Amino acid sequence: MQSPHYRRIELQSPADLTYLYTNTVALSRQKLDLHFPPSAYSDGDNPDPMKERVKELVDQFIRQTYTYASDSITINGLESNSSATNNHSTSQGPFPFPSAFSAPETIEYETYDGNLASRVSSLYAQLESLTTTVAQLRRDAPRKAARTFADTLNDALNKDDAGFEAAAFAHTKQGGQQQQQQQQQQEEDSSKMDIDPNPEWKLDIPFGTDSERERWHSGEMAEVYADTLRTLLRLQGEEEEGRAGDGDDDRNTKAISTTIATAERAERAVEFVERM
Numbered sequence: 102m103q104s105p106h107y108r109r110i111e112l113q114s115p116a117d118l119t120y121l122y123t124n125t126v127a128l129s130r131q132k133l134d135l136h137f138p139p140s141a142y143s144d145g146d147n148p149d150p151m152k153e154r155v156k157e158l159v160d161q162f163i164r165q166t167y168t169y170a171s172d173s174i175t176i177n178g179l180e181s182n183s184s185a186t187n188n189h190s191t192s193q194g195p196f197p198f199p200s201a202f203s204a205p206e207t208i209e210y211e212t213y214d215g216n217l218a219s220r221v222s223s224l225y226a227q228l229e230s231l232t233t234t235v236a237q238l239r240r241d242a243p244r245k246a247a248r249t250f251a252d253t254l255n256d257a258l259n260k261d262d263a264g265f266e267a268a269a270f271a272h273t274k275q276g277g278q279q280q281q282q283q284q285q286q287q288e289e290d291s292s293k294m295d296i297d298p299n300p301e302w303k304l305d306i307p308f309g310t311d312s313e314r315e316r317w318h319s320g321e322m323a324e325v326y327a328d329t330l331r332t333l334l335r336l337q338g339e340e341e342e343g344r345a346g347d348g349d350d351d352r353n354t355k356a357i358s359t360t361i362a363t364a365e366r367a368e369r370a371v372e373f374v375e376r377m
Contacts, residue, residue, distance in 0.1 A: 112176045122167055129159045 112118055137152040 110174045112174060115176055118176060125163050129163060
């Protein structure tokens with residue numbers, strides 16, 4: 102919960118407040134000497150009346166400022182008494198503060214307590230033990246953490262490798278089964294292909310003579326190819342006259358294409374004559 106007032110200025114002793122007040126007064130004297138130098142006043146025995154009046158006003162302002170600020174200051178946990186301050190503010194004392202602030206500081210000593218002394222010693226021993234433990238942990242904890250991390254990482258990598266190997270073995274086994282199935286399928290297909298074909302599918306090539314059949318079966322394909330080529334040339338009318346190996350009857354035979362063309366021209370001539 103937030104306090105309804107601002108935090109007060111905390112001082113340790115009245116000497117701190119006296120030090121602040123004294124420094125403020127000293128600085129005011131330096132400013133007066135700067136603006137009202139003693140060398141500027143000719144009468145050296147009597148003080149400058151204007152300087153004395155300004156000095157009186159400045160001292161009154163400083164005293165009044167510290168008086169108003171005393172309610173916001175605590176000295177060693179003690180709060181200032183506003184009534185005492187106001188009553189004392191009209192006085193011409195060195196400090197505008199109550200006597201509780203201006204009183205000299207006294208030091209009080211408590212009697213020696215053996216139980217507290219032993220308690221302090223045990224606490225110091227516990228502090229030293231904890232400090233040693235922290236130093237040991239600073240040396241050993243990073244090494245242990247690194248070792249634990251490395252072991253965990255190696256275990257994870259080994260598990261991943263084992264999983265990959267198992268997956269690869271399963272894939273290889275599955276591939277071998279598929280290959281075996283394919284081989285069986287090929288064997289079945291080949292066994293099906295060994296079935297005797299339909300007799301109607303057999304190609305029966307008619308040969309002109311027994312010699313051509315013999316040459317076809319004996320493998321003399323060059324001679325068969327040459328005879329076939331000569332037959333095609335003869336049908337096209339492009340066979341050379343007097344070719345070696347040809348008979349006398351085939352030499353003067355007209356090509357079948359020439360015969361067909363002559364028949365077509367004769368048919369057209371007959372149709373033309375009939376239309377006339």
